[in-house]
Amino acid sequence: MTGSFKDFEALPTLLHFRELGRDAIILASAGNTARAFAYAATILDFTAYLVVPEAMLARLWLPIRPSEAVRVIVVEGSHDYAGAIHFASTLSERFGIPPEGGARNVARRDGMGTSVLEHARVTGALPRHYVQAVGSGTGAIAAWEAALRLRGAGFDGPLPALHLAQNTPFAPIHDAWTDGTPIRPDEDVPAQLARVRAIVSDVLANRNPPYAVPGGVADALRATNGRTYAVTNEEIAEAQRLFEETEALPISPEAGAAVAALRRGVAEGAIGAEEPVLLNVTGNNDALLRRDYELHPLPAWLRLTPEEVAADRLDRWVDRFA
Numbered sequence: 001m002t003g004s005f006k007d008f009e010a011l012p013t014l015l016h017f018r019e020l021g022r023d024a025i026i027l028a029s030a031g032n033t034a035r036a037f038a039y040a041a042t043i044l045d046f047t048a049y050l051v052v053p054e055a056m057l058a059r060l061w062l063p064i065r066p067s068e069a070v071r072v073i074v075v076e077g078s079h080d081y082a083g084a085i086h087f088a089s090t091l092s093e094r095f096g097i098p099p100e101g102g103a104r105n106v107a108r109r110d111g112m113g114t115s116v117l118e119h120a121r122v123t124g125a126l127p128r129h130y131v132q133a134v135g136s137g138t139g140a141i142a143a144w145e146a147a148l149r150l151r152g153a154g155f156d157g158p159l160p161a162l163h164l165a166q167n168t169p170f171a172p173i174h175d176a177w178t179d180g181t182p183i184r185p186d187e188d189v190p191a192q193l194a195r196v197r198a199i200v201s202d203v204l205a206n207r208n209p210p211y212a213v214p215g216g217v218a219d220a221l222r223a224t225n226g227r228t229y230a231v232t233n234e235e236i237a238e239a240q241r242l243f244e245e246t247e248a249l250p251i252s253p254e255a256g257a258a259v260a261a262l263r264r265g266v267a268e269g270a271i272g273a274e275e276p277v278l279l280n281v282t283g284n285n286d287a288l289l290r291r292d293y294e295l296h297p298l299p300a301w302l303r304l305t306p307e308e309v310a311a312d313r314l315d316r317w318v319d320r321f322a
């Protein structure tokens with residue numbers, strides 16, 4: 001309902017938090033995650049603090065009227081997702097709001113793994129290949145875990161090989177996997193941000209993915225005999241065009257990156273033309289939602305400056321967060 005596969009993680013996460021007796025959640029987002037959680041928070045009436053860089057505010061809308069449960073905190077003058085992540089963790093500690101948890105959030109991974117479960121339900125088998133554009137790589141970890149679970153439930157065959165796409169020139173997971181370049185989120189940040197600005201799939205611009213941690217992206221790639229791809233803006237545009245022409249559906253640049261990776265995997269012989277492939281089209285480009293729904297912008301609930309947070313001048317907001 002908000003145009004990306006983040007909808008699959010938001011609802012189970014809030015339900016899980018509610019089950020655990022928590023009454024609020026805080027998370028940072030560059031856009032799609034905030035929309036998905038704002039939607040889930042509205043329909044479940046569960047308080048969600050969503051920290052977003054100011055540059056992303058214009059992308060925040062819902063196909064229903066947002067409720068009071070949605071509290072958007074804008075980082076003024078910021079474009080940077082990593083900055084919003086830092087902000088969210090500071091506010092979480094300062095005001096005691098439970099953090100969403102990222103890749104460590106089991107409800108998020110279980111929600112995202114449902115695409116693999118659905119493939120098994122519809123076809124009666126595991127896919128041979130799983131293709132997705134990755135930023136954090138949580139969706140890929142989730143696909144691996146879902147496949148493990150299906151095997152435990154009696155499905156045979158090899159684990160689906162993960163084929164993970166990023167958008168060059170910003171492709172930290174691809175660089176780490178293909179030539180061992182370590183992921184250093186805080187090193188030469190201006191150069192990293194310049195590369196982020198050069199990609200069309202900006203939702204994939206995560207500087208600190210859970211790559212080397214046990215059970216993380218590298219383990220998932222190893223366990224499934226996976227591959228990574230760094231596709232160009234041009235390949236993405238061509239893939240989006242091809243998909244729309246073939247399927248009559250517009251898709252987002254991130255989904256276009258996955259289609260471009262699939263084309264390359266087939267061309268390079270890593271994916272057999274007759275083998276079953278689960279292509280995760282993780283987002284559309286909002287065209288269908290704009291056609292079918294009235295979109296409601298999400299208002300800012302609080303605006304903070306990076307200086308205010310860095311200097312710990314947050315006392316005056318204690319009542320607001322109570």
Ligand SMILES: *Cc1c(COP(=O)(O)O)cnc(C)c1O
Nearest residue numbers: 134135136137138139254282283
């Ligand atoms: C978040 C997102 C991704 C990447 O997902 P990760 O789990 O962070 O790797 C891909 N496509 C779209 C449309 C997204 O919103």
